[in-house]
Every structure is written in C-alpha cells, then in structure tokens.
Amino acid sequence: MTDISxxxxxxxxxxxxxxxxxxxxxxxxxxxxxxxxFRELLTKSEEGxxxxxxxxxxxxxxxxxxxxxxxxxxxxxxxIYSLTEQGIELLPVLAQMAAWGYKYLPVSEExxxxxxxxxxxxxxxxxxxxxxxxxxxxxxKRRKRTGPSVGERLQAAYESxxxxx
Amino acid sequence: MTDISxxxxxxxxxxxxxxxxxxxxxxxxxxxxxxxxFRELLTKSEEGxxxxxxxxxxxxxxxxxxxxxxxxxxxxxxxIYSLTEQGIELLPVLAQMAAWGYKYLPVSEExxxxxxxxxxxxxxxxxxxxxxxxxxxxxxKRRKRTGPSVGERLQAAYESxxxxx
DNA sequence: TCGACTGATTGCGATTTGCAACTGGTTGTA
DNA sequence: TACAACCAGTTGCAAATCGCAATCAGTCGA
Numbered sequence: 237m238t239d240i241s242x243x244x245x246x247x248x249x250x251x252x253x254x255x256x257x258x259x260x261x262x263x264x265x266x267x268x269x270x271x272x273x274f275r276e277l278l279t280k281s282e283e284g285x286x287x288x289x290x291x292x293x294x295x296x297x298x299x300x301x302x303x304x305x306x307x308x309x310x311x312x313x314x315x316i317y318s319l320t321e322q323g324i325e326l327l328p329v330l331a332q333m334a335a336w337g338y339k340y341l342p343v344s345e346e347x348x349x350x351x352x353x354x355x356x357x358x359x360x361x362x363x364x365x366x367x368x369x370x371x372x373x374x375x376x377k378r379r380k381r382t383g384p385s386v387g388e389r390l391q392a393a394y395e396s397x398x399x400x401x
Numbered sequence: 402m403t404d405i406s407x408x409x410x411x412x413x414x415x416x417x418x419x420x421x422x423x424x425x426x427x428x429x430x431x432x433x434x435x436x437x438x439f440r441e442l443l444t445k446s447e448e449g450x451x452x453x454x455x456x457x458x459x460x461x462x463x464x465x466x467x468x469x470x471x472x473x474x475x476x477x478x479x480x481i482y483s484l485t486e487q488g489i490e491l492l493p494v495l496a497q498m499a500a501w502g503y504k505y506l507p508v509s510e511e512x513x514x515x516x517x518x519x520x521x522x523x524x525x526x527x528x529x530x531x532x533x534x535x536x537x538x539x540x541x542k543r544r545k546r547t548g549p550s551v552g553e554r555l556q557a558a559y560e561s562x563x564x565x566x
Numbered sequence: 567t568c569g570a571c572t573g574a575t576t577g578c579g580a581t582t583t584g585c586a587a588c589t590g591g592t593t594g595t596a
Numbered sequence: 597t598a599c600a601a602c603c604a605g606t607t608g609c610a611a612a613t614c615g616c617a618a619t620c621a622g623t624c625g626a
Contacts, residue, residue: 242447242448244508244511245447247499248502250499251498254498261412273604275602275604282410286583286584288605290605291604312592313593314603315603325504332493333412333494336411336491337411337414337415343410343411348411359524421613438573439573439574440572450615453574454615456574476571476623478571478573479573
C-alpha cells in the first residue's frame with residue numbers, strides 16, 4: 237500500500253484501500269462466514285487464499301482501521317479478528333456488489349442465495365444485519381428481538397440449497 | 402483477466418471483473434465526468450492512468466459487456482465508449498463506495514461534494530441519475546422533466562466548490 | 567505538405583502475486 | 597514427559613502484472 241494517494245476522490249481512496257482481489261473477500265468471510273481466526277480465514281474460504289497474502293492483507297486492514305485484533309484467551313497463539321464500525325459499514329458496498337454479480341455473472345446457486353436474500357431485503361435488512369455485526373464484533377448490546385437473526389436466516393437459506401443437492 | 406474463476410460467489414465474481422485499481426475509476430469517469438473517448442479518459446482524469454493500462458482495461462470491460470465501443474462519425478480513428486445497462490447498474494456500487502470513502506477517508510473538499518450529494522440523495526436520486534445515463538449512453542428516451550438534471554446538479558456543486566478556492 | 571492529434575503498442579524495470587516449504591511456539595493426549 | 601497436531605505467521609523464488617516513457621501508423625485541419 238503506497239502512502240501517497242493518487243487523488244482525493246472518495247472512490248479512488250476507497251479503491252486504494254480495498255481495490256484488490258482479496259481484501260473484500262476477507263471482509264466478506266468475516267461478515268457472512270463468521271471467520272475470526274487466521275486459520276479459519278485461510279482454510280475455510282471458497283477461494284483458497286495463500287497465507288502470505290492473508291497475513292499481508294490483515295496487516296493492511298488493521299492499519300486502515302477496518303478490523304482489530306485481540307488475543308484469544310483460550311489459546312495463547314490465537315488471535316481474534318473483529319470488524320470495526322468502519323468495517324461493518326462496508327456491508328452496503330458488499331451487498332451492492334453481490335447484487336450486481338448475482339444479476340450479471342455466472343453465480344452458483346448455493347452461493348447466490350444469500351446475495352438474493354440480501355438484495356431483496358434492501359436497506360432495512362442491511363441495517364438489521366449491521367446491528368447484529370455490532371453485537372458480535374463490537375460487543376454492543378442489542379434490544380431483544382424475536383425470531384431468527386438475519387445471520388441465521390442467511391445461513392439457513394444457504395444450507396437448504398446445499399442439502400438439496 | 403483469467404478465464405477460470407476461483408468460486409461462484411457473486412462477490413468474488415464481481416471482484417474478478419472489477420477488483421483492480423483502475424476499472425472502477427474508468428467507469429466513474431464515464432459516469433460522472435462524461436468521458437467517452439480514449440484521449441479524454443487518458444488525460445482528463447485526476448489520477449493519470451497510463452495508456453497501456455487504459456487500453457487493456459477498456460478491452461476487458463468490452464469483453465465483460467460493461468461498456469461498448471462504436472466509431473465516432475466525425476473522426477475515423479475516434480471511438481465512442483458507452484456504458485451498457487450492466488455498466489450503468491454499477492452506479493449503486495460506486496455510490497456506496499463513495500459514501501464509505503467520504504465518511505472514513507481523507508477526501509478532498511472539491512471531490513467529496515459529489516459523494517455527499519449522491520449519498521444524501523439516496524436510492525431515488527441514483528435511479529434518476531441512472532435514467533439519465535440510459536438516455537446519454539443507450540439512447541433511451543426519457544419523459545420530459547423539469548429543472549436541472551442530476552448530472553448537471555452534481556457538476557454545478559463541484560464547480561461551486563472549485564470556484565470558491 | 568506538414569504539424570498536431572487520434573487510439574493504441576512496445577520495451578523494460580519495478581512491484582505484486584501465488585505457491586510451497588518452513589519457523590517457532592502452543593495444546594491436547596497418552 | 598514425549599509427541600503429534602495445531603497455531604499464526606515468515607521466507608524464498610518464479611511468474612504475472614504494473615507503470616512509465618517512447619514510439620507507431622493512420623487521420624485531420626491548415
């Protein structure tokens with residue numbers, strides 16, 4: 237990551253932080269896959285990132301204030317990565333990107349179902365999911381709610397497609 | 402651009418098409434700056450893309466069906482690049498990215514004003530602007546409207562900041 | 567005819583990427 | 597206590613990509 241920026245345009249600045257093939261995929265896995273450890277991000281992702289790239293991107297995302305890292309009390313070597321508020325607010329970007337990809341690219345059925353639900357749910361569903369992320373990543377308490385969470389609903393939809401196969 | 406994809410995830414597929422530092426900036430300039438020729442995209446952008454990268458990205462975007470190219474009748478060598486519907490529908494992605502960058506990154510005042518207006522305008526303004534793009538890039542006729550277009554309003558806001566300096 | 571302009575292409579060094587192997591340490595189990 | 601499995605990274609190296617500068621051939625207006 238270079239220190240000097242090409243321009244002060246918000247889109248350009250965002251791309252200088254996120255405009256590579258992996259950063260947003262890591263954030264996607266933290267958001268939708270609840271991956272919080274290095275190993276989980278390394279091995280449980282669809283795309284198979286290599287460890288040096290993962291280490292490098294996590295470092296950059298830390299520097300940029302998009303994620304944080306703290307020690308896992310259950311294991312001296314484990315670190316737990318969490319999204320910051322800034323990271324959580326990338327959800328609309330990912331959601332729009334997912335909706336566009338779902339509409340125009342050859343998305344697989346099982347991986348597209350979440351994009352569809354998220355797209356159909358609109359801004360209101362995104363806000364609800366972001367609140368859930370604030371609870372699980374920032375420790376912010378939420379009002380009690382009824383029924384399954386957005387995260388659970390997305391997961392259930394995914395598994396129902398996978399099971400049918 | 403590789404032909405084989407890492408996964409069928411919509412976010413991953415979108416990133417394989419757009420996940421580099423330049424593609425979305427080219428689309429941004431076509432959308433908001435009304436740049437339609439190679440030369441315009443090459444020299445009138447804030448960031449200064451080099452000509453080989455621009456040529457390569459335009460080719461990729463053509464292949465992906467995000468833009469089209471046709472000959473300019475006024476000059477046998479000039480081509481006019483236009484956004485397709487698929488390209489126009491990247492507006493929400495760019496708008497969300499601009500909003501996020503505007504909120505969290507050191508955006509310059511003159512280049513941030515459009516992001517702010519676009520963000521405040523919300524989905525309704527985006528839809529209106531996309532309709533204008535359909536008219537100027539796809540030749541789709543629109544119903545007559547009153548007052549300045551979204552594109553004109555964005556441009557006016559930008560110039561008012563630049564002039565004040 | 568000429569100089570400026572058009573959309574590119576080429577050569578080349580610097581940077582980034584991706585794979586595989588490896589490091590130093592921790593944990594659970596016997 | 598011994599040991600295999602697991603943990604978060606690091607290192608070396610080859611290949612691909614990036615980015616700058618120079619260049620190219622066709623076209624236009626004077």
